[in-house]
Amino acid sequence: MNTLPAGELLELFLHFLTLSLLSIGGAMSTAPEMHRYFVTERGWLGDADFTTAVALAQAAPGPNVLFVPVLGFQAAGLPGAAAALVGILLPSTLLSLGVSRWGASRRDTALVRAFTAGLAPITVGLVFATGWLLALPFVGDPAHRNGALVLIALTALVTLRTKLAPIWMIAAGAVLGAAGLA
Amino acid sequence: MSPSAQGPAALADAPKRPASPFALFVAFSLLALQGFGGVLAVAQRELVDRRGWLSREAFIELYSIAQMLPGPNVVNLSLMIGDRYFGWRGALAAITGMLLAPFLIVIALAASHERLAEFPAVAGALRGMGAVAAGLILAMAVKMLGTLRGNLLGPWLCALLGLGALVAIAVFRLPLAWIVIGLGVLGWGLARWRIAILDARAARPEDAS
Numbered sequence: 440m441n442t443l444p445a446g447e448l449l450e451l452f453l454h455f456l457t458l459s460l461l462s463i464g465g466a467m468s469t470a471p472e473m474h475r476y477f478v479t480e481r482g483w484l485g486d487a488d489f490t491t492a493v494a495l496a497q498a499a500p501g502p503n504v505l506f507v508p509v510l511g512f513q514a515a516g517l518p519g520a521a522a523a524l525v526g527i528l529l530p531s532t533l534l535s536l537g538v539s540r541w542g543a544s545r546r547d548t549a550l551v552r553a554f555t556a557g558l559a560p561i562t563v564g565l566v567f568a569t570g571w572l573l574a575l576p577f578v579g580d581p582a583h584r585n586g587a588l589v590l591i592a593l594t595a596l597v598t599l600r601t602k603l604a605p606i607w608m609i610a611a612g613a614v615l616g617a618a619g620l621a
Numbered sequence: 622m623s624p625s626a627q628g629p630a631a632l633a634d635a636p637k638r639p640a641s642p643f644a645l646f647v648a649f650s651l652l653a654l655q656g657f658g659g660v661l662a663v664a665q666r667e668l669v670d671r672r673g674w675l676s677r678e679a680f681i682e683l684y685s686i687a688q689m690l691p692g693p694n695v696v697n698l699s700l701m702i703g704d705r706y707f708g709w710r711g712a713l714a715a716i717t718g719m720l721l722a723p724f725l726i727v728i729a730l731a732a733s734h735e736r737l738a739e740f741p742a743v744a745g746a747l748r749g750m751g752a753v754a755a756g757l758i759l760a761m762a763v764k765m766l767g768t769l770r771g772n773l774l775g776p777w778l779c780a781l782l783g784l785g786a787l788v789a790i791a792v793f794r795l796p797l798a799w800i801v802i803g804l805g806v807l808g809w810g811l812a813r814w815r816i817a818i819l820d821a822r823a824a825r826p827e828d829a830s
Contacts, residue, residue, distance in 0.1 A: 459691060461801045466693045467758060471790040472797035479794060494750040495730050497757065501653045501723020502660050504693040508724060509731045520728055524720070531692025532700060536712060538690055539701045549816045556772050556815075557808030560779040561800070563765045564786030570759035571791045577752060587752040594756025599763060608753050616749020617742040 441483070443515040448522055451511065455526025462531060463558055466504035468565040469527070473510055474572050483514040486576045493573060498609050504528070586621040636673040642707045642714035648672060649699055649718030660695045660719070668702070675702065695719065773815050774808070782808045 443451070454476060462469045470493065477484045484492075492513060496506035504527065511523025577587035594608050615621045639645045652667040653660055661684075669680050687697035696716060703715030737743040769779045785804055789795045 458797070461797055462691045462693070463801065463805075467761075469797060471794075475794055475796060490751040490754070491734070491747050492731070494747055494754045495734065496727055497754040498750055499723060499727040499730055500656050501727065502656070502693050502695050502719060504696065505720075505723055505727045509727055512728055512731050517728070520724075520731075524724065528692065528696065528716075528720075531690065532696065532716065535687070535690045535692055535697045535700055536704060536709070539686065539704060549813060549820075552773075553812035553816055554809050556774055557782070557810070557812035558805055559772055560769055560774065560781075560783040561786045561804050561808055563762060563769060564783035565790060565797075565800075566758060566762040566765055567783075568787050568790035570755055570762055571787075573751065573755035573758060577748075577755070583748060587748065590749065590752040591756040591759065594753045595760040595763070598757055598760035608757070609750050612749035612751075612753035613746040614749070616752070617746040619741075619745055621745075621749040621752055 441514055441516065441519075443483075443519065448515055448518055451515070451519065452522040452526045455507070455523055456530055459527050459530040460534065462527065463562065466502070466507065466527070467569050468562055470506070470569040471565065471572055473507065477510055477514060481514075484510065488513050490573055490576050494609075498613075583621060586615070590615060590621045635675050635679065639672075639674055639706055639711075642703070642710045645703050645706065645711055646714040646718040648674075649703075649715045650722050653719045653723050656695075656723075661698075664695060664698065674706075773819065774812055775815070778808075778811055778815075782811075 458469055458472060461472075474489050478486060478489055489510070492509040493506045495509055496503055499505065505524075507527045508520040508524040511519035511521070513519075515522070574588075574591055577584055577591070580587070590612060594612070597603055597608060612621065639648065648667065652663050655667075656663045665680060668674050669677055675683075683701050684694065684698055687694045687701060690697050696719060699715035699719045700712040703711035703713070705711070707714070734743070734747065769776075769783075772779050774782070782804055786800055789800050789804070790797070
């Protein structure tokens with residue numbers, strides 16, 4: 440298990456505190472930034488570690504945001520997991536509590552309607568970017584490229600066309616991958 | 622204008638209510654543990670259909686607010702429901718229920734996979750699950766695309782903002798903060814301008830229907 444010195448752990452925590460307020464549209468919209476920070480800027484994790492963290496969080500029950508403590512865990516063990524989870528949730532949670540109490544009665548004012556309408560297409564663009572970054576390691580891996588790309592496309596198709604629960608697709612992906620087909 | 626212009630749907634129209642913050646904790650733990658690949662649908666079924674703690678209208682109302690705030694949507698939703706029943710203690714109970722058991726499970730998986738990943742079959746399984754995860758996210762993005770149809774910005778401005786965010790992240794690898802603040806302020810301003818135009822058009826008597 441990796442560890443980080445206390446100073447870098449504190450930096451990780453502070454970075455996640457600021458990210459928290461930017462995570463409009465859910466945890467997955469911050470995934471590209473997590474990738475940039477952990478893989479590109481800090482070099483704490485590789486591309487494959489990053490995709491594994493997202494896959495584990497998808498495979499396990501619970502909110503998708505749990506890929507964030509897994510990244511923290513991979514970089515810095517349990518203290519990293521705790522710093523990442525508390526950091527990413529604390530500011531947004533306090534803000535949400537405040538806004539919720541302030542009341543939803545102003546949702547129909549022009550400024551708030553403009554805010555939701557203006558942010559929506561950006562959120563969609565960010566989720567597409569997340570899908571692209573998750574697919575990227577497969578594009579660069581000639582040994583598994585074709586099987587993985589077919590699996591990605593099939594998953595997207597089944598998700599869009601059926602009501603099948605994701606757990607079955609994840610299980611199928613695990614079986615196909617273990618058999619060396621993807 | 623939405624039918625709920627008079628404010629958020631009250632919790633009073635729900636048939637039942639949780640007995641205590643601990644009951645909230647248990648309920649949210651159980652629903653989180655069933656939430657493979659997304660908790661939202663399970664939350665709706667458990668809280669609205671099975672336990673009757675929220676009306677369908679109140680659930681949609683709270684979720685639409687949770688969605689536009691920063692932070693994970695289902696975490697924001699848990700906190701709002703908990704807060705409305707038992708104040709901050711309820712909010713804490715609901716969030717802890719939503720996160721604690723799944724956190725312990727996912728960390729246990731992450732810890733054991735480091736040892737298990739030495740086996741080629743396990744590495745292959747994780748690779749296959751990673752491909753499925755990418756497919757799930759791409760499908761979610763396609764579904765979200767459909768919600769933009771009614772956006773008051775119109776298709777061209779939506780495409781401009783969405784593609785701008787995609788290219789800035791996937792090609793230029795810019796930090797998220799620049800994109801949310803830069804493009805976000807642009808999108809906000811454009812949408813406010815569109816509302817002004819739409820309102821002015823609606824105010825003209827010859828266009829009134």
